[in-house]
Amino acid sequence: MKDILIRGIDNKHNFRVFACSTTNLSDEARKLHNTWPTATAALSRVMSVGVIMGGGMLKDESEHLNIEINGGGPIGKILVDARADGTVRGFVSDPEVHYEYNDTKKLAVGIAVGNQGTLKVIKGMSLKNDFVGQVPLVSGEIGDDFAYYFTVSEQTPSAVSVGCLVDVDNSVLAAGGLILQVLPKATDEDIAFMEEAISKLPPVSEMIHNGETPYDIFKRISEDIEVLEEKDIAWKCGCSRERMSNALYTLTNKDRTEMIEETDGCEICCQFCNTAYKFSGAELQAMNDEVLRRFYELNEANKRKLDNE
Ligand SMILES: [Zn+2]
Numbered sequence: 001m002k003d004i005l006i007r008g009i010d011n012k013h014n015f016r017v018f019a020c021s022t023t024n025l026s027d028e029a030r031k032l033h034n035t036w037p038t039a040t041a042a043l044s045r046v047m048s049v050g051v052i053m054g055g056g057m058l059k060d061e062s063e064h065l066n067i068e069i070n071g072g073g074p075i076g077k078i079l080v081d082a083r084a085d086g087t088v089r090g091f092v093s094d095p096e097v098h099y100e101y102n103d104t105k106k107l108a109v110g111i112a113v114g115n116q117g118t119l120k121v122i123k124g125m126s127l128k129n130d131f132v133g134q135v136p137l138v139s140g141e142i143g144d145d146f147a148y149y150f151t152v153s154e155q156t157p158s159a160v161s162v163g164c165l166v167d168v169d170n171s172v173l174a175a176g177g178l179i180l181q182v183l184p185k186a187t188d189e190d191i192a193f194m195e196e197a198i199s200k201l202p203p204v205s206e207m208i209h210n211g212e213t214p215y216d217i218f219k220r221i222s223e224d225i226e227v228l229e230e231k232d233i234a235w236k237c238g239c240s241r242e243r244m245s246n247a248l249y250t251l252t253n254k255d256r257t258e259m260i261e262e263t264d265g266c267e268i269c270c271q272f273c274n275t276a277y278k279f280s281g282a283e284l285q286a287m288n289d290e291v292l293r294r295f296y297e298l299n300e301a302n303k304r305k306l307d308n309e
Contacts, residue, residue, distance in 0.1 A: 003020070004214060005233045008225040010225045013194065015181060017181070018177075020056075021214055023174050025234055026048075026164055030170070039092050041166060054086070061085060069137070071113040071114030076093025079091055086231045113141075118135065121133045157191075163205030164205055197220075204217070239270040245287075265279050
């Protein structure tokens, strides 16, 4: 099944709903970061919410958002970057984390993530438009934490269900997410209808593993959902050699000279996709020369300005 996101509305019961299947993009992240099963599930769950918030909820195609979760658990930080075009990327500080709950044998995402910290969402392109919402973590299981985030930080009571099944060979068997949000005009009866519909649903990863599509999940919730949009979603990292080169330019000549003398160059690794970019000593020297040339040019220009005054 390909990864898709659908968005719909139930005007009879006054809620909007998003569902996505993220098996492929979750497995892509697992391969790039060599995550162990519980770390795979944690990252997948956050990416499933990320693609819904990015591809489903952002209005403008140029917008993107960052989700940062740091619960003090062994996994460290989870960072996910999602765009309005439906692409997403992410990483965890420590990918080699694996815990299971003793009783259920389920992946213990809450233990890996921890619940002594925060969930932060940053939306926007330029600094002045950036929206930052932050809430304390509830359980570190991700679904509950985002339900709390939407209710408190965005004043939108929501139900969030995310899941990721990992196979015995550590690959992702099935992953996906579901978010239901109450519309402002919802009545108590509408809310009761929604709560009952959600309580009857099997875990989202189980439905996807059984071959159900996001459309089938909508049908299980309500026959009255009108689908408004379907979008392809995918893993994508926008890093490039040019961007890394720009980052290197922000260092000082002294820093670059040290890298030339000590290792005759440097290697920068993209945190999101683990791609390594190598720069030779000669390339770093060229950057130093360029910075000096610009510095002298500026100096000369200032001198001429002073002479003319
Ligand atoms: Zn990258």
